[in-house]
Amino acid sequence: MNWTKTLRVASVFIVIFVALLLSLPLNEKINLGLDLKGGSQIILECVDTPNAPVDDDAVNRALEIIRNRIDQLGVLEPVIQRQGLRRILVQLPGVEDPETATEIIGKTALLEFKNEDGETQLTGAHLINAKASFDQFSRSIVLIEFDKIGAKEFGEATKNNVGKILSITLDGKEITHPRVDEPILNGNAEITGSFTVDSAKQLALLLRSGSLPVKVEILENRSVEPTLGRDSIAKGIKAGIAGLILTFIFMIIYYKGFGLVADFALVVCMILIIGALAGLKATLTLPGIAGIILTIGMAVDANILIFERIKEELRLEKTFRASIDAGFSKAFNSIFDANVTTLVAAFALLCFGSGPIKGFAVTLSIGILASMFTAIVVTKIILELITNKFSSKALL
Amino acid sequence: MDIFRDKNFNFIKNRKIAYTISAVIILVGLISIIFHGFNFGIDFSGGTLLQLKFDKSVSTAEIRKVFGEFNLSQSTIQKLSENEFVIRTENIDTERRKEILSVLKEKLANPKVLRMETVGPIIGEDLKRLSLYALIFAFIGIILYVTLRFEFKFSVVSILALFHDCLIVLGIFSLLKKEITIQVVAAILTIIGYSVNDTIIILDRLRENIKFKTRETFENLINLSINQTLTRTIFTTLTTIFPILTLYFFGGIILSDFALALLLGMIAGTYSSIFISSPLLIDWNKIFKVHQKGLKINEKKKVKK
Numbered sequence: 176m177n178w179t180k181t182l183r184v185a186s187v188f189i190v191i192f193v194a195l196l197l198s199l200p201l202n203e204k205i206n207l208g209l210d211l212k213g214g215s216q217i218i219l220e221c222v223d224t225p226n227a228p229v230d231d232d233a234v235n236r237a238l239e240i241i242r243n244r245i246d247q248l249g250v251l252e253p254v255i256q257r258q259g260l261r262r263i264l265v266q267l268p269g270v271e272d273p274e275t276a277t278e279i280i281g282k283t284a285l286l287e288f289k290n291e292d293g294e295t296q297l298t299g300a301h302l303i304n305a306k307a308s309f310d311q312f313s314r315s316i317v318l319i320e321f322d323k324i325g326a327k328e329f330g331e332a333t334k335n336n337v338g339k340i341l342s343i344t345l346d347g348k349e350i351t352h353p354r355v356d357e358p359i360l361n362g363n364a365e366i367t368g369s370f371t372v373d374s375a376k377q378l379a380l381l382l383r384s385g386s387l388p389v390k391v392e393i394l395e396n397r398s399v400e401p402t403l404g405r406d407s408i409a410k411g412i413k414a415g416i417a418g419l420i421l422t423f424i425f426m427i428i429y430y431k432g433f434g435l436v437a438d439f440a441l442v443v444c445m446i447l448i449i450g451a452l453a454g455l456k457a458t459l460t461l462p463g464i465a466g467i468i469l470t471i472g473m474a475v476d477a478n479i480l481i482f483e484r485i486k487e488e489l490r491l492e493k494t495f496r497a498s499i500d501a502g503f504s505k506a507f508n509s510i511f512d513a514n515v516t517t518l519v520a521a522f523a524l525l526c527f528g529s530g531p532i533k534g535f536a537v538t539l540s541i542g543i544l545a546s547m548f549t550a551i552v553v554t555k556i557i558l559e560l561i562t563n564k565f566s567s568k569a570l571l
Numbered sequence: 572m573d574i575f576r577d578k579n580f581n582f583i584k585n586r587k588i589a590y591t592i593s594a595v596i597i598l599v600g601l602i603s604i605i606f607h608g609f610n611f612g613i614d615f616s617g618g619t620l621l622q623l624k625f626d627k628s629v630s631t632a633e634i635r636k637v638f639g640e641f642n643l644s645q646s647t648i649q650k651l652s653e654n655e656f657v658i659r660t661e662n663i664d665t666e667r668r669k670e671i672l673s674v675l676k677e678k679l680a681n682p683k684v685l686r687m688e689t690v691g692p693i694i695g696e697d698l699k700r701l702s703l704y705a706l707i708f709a710f711i712g713i714i715l716y717v718t719l720r721f722e723f724k725f726s727v728v729s730i731l732a733l734f735h736d737c738l739i740v741l742g743i744f745s746l747l748k749k750e751i752t753i754q755v756v757a758a759i760l761t762i763i764g765y766s767v768n769d770t771i772i773i774l775d776r777l778r779e780n781i782k783f784k785t786r787e788t789f790e791n792l793i794n795l796s797i798n799q800t801l802t803r804t805i806f807t808t809l810t811t812i813f814p815i816l817t818l819y820f821f822g823g824i825i826l827s828d829f830a831l832a833l834l835l836g837m838i839a840g841t842y843s844s845i846f847i848s849s850p851l852l853i854d855w856n857k858i859f860k861v862h863q864k865g866l867k868i869n870e871k872k873k874v875k876k
Binding site: 210218220273274277278281392393394395396397398399400402403406407410411413414415417418419421422425426429461462465468469471472473475476479480483487508509512513515516517518519520521522523524526527528529531532535536539 | 622664665666668669683684685686687688689690691693694698701702704705706708709712713716717720753754756757760761763764765767768771772775799800802803806807809810811812813814815816817818820821822823825826829830833
């Protein structure tokens with residue numbers, strides 16, 4: 176082996192080593208999408224109402240309130256992002272009860288106190304605290320506390336309605352309609368209603384975090400249970416391994432020693448894809464797994480093109496070594512063209528795709544690039560190393 | 572071992588048969604698309620999908636009855652196992668979902684929500700628009716690339732083959748009433764990128780043959796090129812189909828339609844590369860009265876090689 180050869184072999188090993196370093200241990204280095212680790216993704220849109228038209232500030236305030244609510248839910252590593260003018264993207268990894276979470280996030284939570292004529296006396300704008308508790312009959316209640324201004328307003332409202340009903344509504348729906356026995360001036364009140372422990376806690380959380388300045392609508396909500404996510408990963412791995420085995424067998428049967436080399440290159444290709452995913456901190460989604468599996472099939476395409484070309488050259492009675500060189504150089508154009516067109520399609524998906532599908536575009540693109548490297552460079556280096564020791568008959 | 576070595580199939584002579592087969596398949600598909608349209612999944616049409624796992628086995632009819640109580644008897648209910656179902660309905664909000672789940676629990680068995688997707692009509696429209704942009708972008712990108720690398724007429728036949736492949740997949744999906752989901756669109760985009768490969772490989776060989784075998788007629792050269800590349804055309808598709816098949820069988824329901832679209836596209840793509848796109852070059856020459864020897868390679872492009 177001369178120097179250049181040694182250098183090339185070494186560089187391939189370094190690439191493999193770096194990829195392994197980046198990707199191991201897998202469960203720590205690979206960033207899983209919500210469809211694989213479980214969780215919810217919610218897209219909200221702020222909508223105009225006659226009382227509250229949407230403006231930039233309102234969307235930002237809504238976002239902060241939503242963030243506050245999610246923090247109180249105790250979700251780890253949530254993503255709360257503004258998207259465009261009116262949309263807010265919320266990702267809640269591993270959330271245990273997505274339905275309740277969605278309910279809490281999307282509620283306007285406008286608390287109002289109304290007199291018998293249905294006129295609003297005051298709102299929950301001046302609340303400083305709210306918590307779930309129990310009354311003397313151990314029924315769930317929500318205790319609320321107003322700030323100074325709120326206490327004054329509440330005092331007025333109760334004073335004006337002594338002996339009358341002062342109903343409490345949330346987003347226009349009546350929770351309870353107590354009779355005011357005497358003015359309440361200390362700014363503390365309790366809301367009784369037909370609460371369960373959970374619904375009292377939920378209301379308290381909503382009131383604490385404040386009402387949204389504008390109405391929000393849920394445009395999209397995708398939730399996956401963690402067990403289903405794990406199941407998807409297991410199925411993906413099973414499909415991938417089965418695909419690999421089929422491809423391995425086919426290549427060995429048809430291309431013998433060369434097939435074995437292509438199979439080795441394929442394994443290297445898989446290592447590189449996973450290393451690149453980890454290195455780029457890309458998110459692996461279920462369609463992303465499909466992209467990797469698809470790459471298994473596409474990666475050996477280049478080797479088939481090269482090997483067929485080598486066979487043709489051998490038929491022209493060229494030497495083994497010359498045939499290999501000619502095979503690689505003549506097949507290169509086709510391989511390059513073929514991969515560019517697939518990359519164009521993957522790029523289109525990357526630009527216009529959404530969420531999980533982007534994951535497919537990412538793994539497909541990485542897969543194409545990695546497979547070009549392994550099928551052309553890695554295969555060639557190995558073949559150059561072994562051609563001196565074996566005859567063409569033994570290998571192809 | 573060489574299965575297709577020294578075979579000399581006459582693809583050119585029999586091209587009319589292939590054209591007819593393709594035309595019939597595409598026509599049937601188009602009729603289905605025009606009259607039945609597509610079964611758009613909730614990604615595009617909006618709606619709610621629930622994947623539920625009950626703690627004991629229940630029947631589709633029992634579930635349908637409960638959904639009927641909520642005026643959702645039109646829902647599609649897909650049975651995955653004795654106690655696991657995928658239910659697609661119109662858009663239902665959180666509150667109504669909770670009610671339905673509590674009624675299911677009360678009357679049938681305790682359902683665990685494995686997957687819940689609800690998509691509003693606005694997002695669906697957005698997604699349709701974006702998918703269309705992606706398709707147009709990919710088509711234009713590939714036309715440009717093939718035109719740059721080859722001659723214009725090569726890119727025309729490649730694009731015709733692409734339309735052919737997409738129409739076959741879409742037509743079959745419409746006929747089988749298979750759902751068009753975002754994954755299926757991704758599959759079609761992949762097919763666009765991948766199925767042109769086989770055509771490129773044949774055209775590459777044709778370009779090479781034109782250069783070196785100047786005595787042959789254009790017709791023979793095309794036939795020769797298809798035959799010379801037959802093994803690789805079929806094997807590259809075959810090796811790509813292996814993992815697609817394992818994805819279809821083991822990958823779970825979310826990916827099975829994706830795999831099906833890819834599978835159909837790969838088969839259509841290989842078929843069109845061999846039987847449609849290259850033979851079309853002959854017809855191009857006939858239609859535009861290009862002399863068969865008139866095919867030249869652009870000198871500039873040769874240098875780039």
